[in-house]
Amino acid sequence: MNNDPVLRLEGVTRRFGSGETALEILRGVDFCLRPGELVALVGPSGAGKSTLLHIAGLLEAPTSGKVLVDGKDCAGLGDAGRTRLRRDTIGFVYQFHHLLPEFSARENVMIPQMVAGLSRDEAGQRADQLLKMVGLERRSSHRPARLSGGEQQRVAIVRAIANVPQVLLADEPTGNLDPQTAAEVFGQLTRIVRATGLAALIATHNLDLAAAMDRTLELKDGVVLERRG
Numbered sequence: 001m002n003n004d005p006v007l008r009l010e011g012v013t014r015r016f017g018s019g020e021t022a023l024e025i026l027r028g029v030d031f032c033l034r035p036g037e038l039v040a041l042v043g044p045s046g047a048g049k050s051t052l053l054h055i056a057g058l059l060e061a062p063t064s065g066k067v068l069v070d071g072k073d074c075a076g077l078g079d080a081g082r083t084r085l086r087r088d089t090i091g092f093v094y095q096f097h098h099l100l101p102e103f104s105a106r107e108n109v110m111i112p113q114m115v116a117g118l119s120r121d122e123a124g125q126r127a128d129q130l131l132k133m134v135g136l137e138r139r140s141s142h143r144p145a146r147l148s149g150g151e152q153q154r155v156a157i158v159r160a161i162a163n164v165p166q167v168l169l170a171d172e173p174t175g176n177l178d179p180q181t182a183a184e185v186f187g188q189l190t191r192i193v194r195a196t197g198l199a200a201l202i203a204t205h206n207l208d209l210a211a212a213m214d215r216t217l218e219l220k221d222g223v224v225l226e227r228r229g
C-alpha cells in the first residue's frame with residue numbers, strides 16, 4: 001500500500017483581523033496524515049481546532065503556509081479546482097449532523113454521490129450498503145427528525161464517506177451525544193476507518209476517545225505537537 005501522506009500541512013498560519021486587534025490563531029502548523037491513520041486533534045477551547053480542520057478541508061485558505069492533498073499543493077488551484085479536490089478526496093463530519101431535513105436518510109447519502117456524477121441507481125445501492133454498515137438499513141426511509149441523535153450522526157458519517165474520500169475530517173462528531181451513544185458512534189466510525197483505509201483526523205474534547213486513536217495531535221499556542229503518553 002502506498003504510505004505517502006494524503007494530507008500535509010506545512011507552516012500553516014491563520015490570522016483573523018488586522019492591526020492591534022489581529023488574532024493569530026495558527027502560528028505555523030506542520031503535520032501529515034497517512035492512509036489508514038486515525039488521529040485525534042485535541043486542545044483547549046478556542047485553540048483553533050475548527051479553524052485548522054476548515055483549512056485542512058479546503059473550506060478556508062491559510063494566511064500563509066501550504067496545504068497538500070495527495071501531494072498536490074492546493075494554493076495554485078482556483079475556487080473550482082479546490083471545490084473539486086475537496087469533493088473527490090475529503091469527507092467532513094460536524095458536531096451537528098447537517099443532514100437535509102426534507103430528505104430521507106437514504107437520499108441524504110445519495111445526494112453527494114449524484115452531485116459527483118453517479119446515477120440514481122448506483123447512488124441508491126451504495127447508500128443501502130453504507131446504511132447497512134452502520135446498522136440503519138431499516139431506518140433508511142426516515143427523515144432526520146425521526147432519527148435519534150446517534151442515528152443522525154451515523155447517517156452523517158456514511159454520507160461523508162459516500163464518495164470514497166481519502167481523508168475524513170471530523171469536528172467533535174460525538175460532542176452532542178450522551179457518553180454511551182458517543183462511544184457507540186465512535187466505535188462505528190473507527191470500524192469504517194479501519195475497513196476503508198482512509199485517514200481520519202478527529203477533533204475531540206474527550207480524552208478517552210483520543211486515547212483510543214492511533215496518535216494524538218495537540219493544538220496549543222498556535223502550533224501542533226505530537227502528544228505522548
Ligand SMILES: Nc1ncnc2c1ncn2[C@@H]1O[C@H](COP(=O)(O)OP(=O)(O)OP(=O)(O)O)[C@@H](O)[C@H]1O
Nearest residue numbers: 016017023025043044045046047048049050051052
Ligand atoms: N471568522 C473569524 N473571525 C474572527 N475570529 C475567529 C473567526 N473564526 C474563529 N475565530 C476565533 O479563532 C479562535 C479559534 O476558534 P476555533 O473555533 O477554531 O477553536 P476550537 O479549538 O475549535 O474551539 P472549541 O473547542 O471551543 O470548538 C477563537 O478565538 C475564535 O473566536
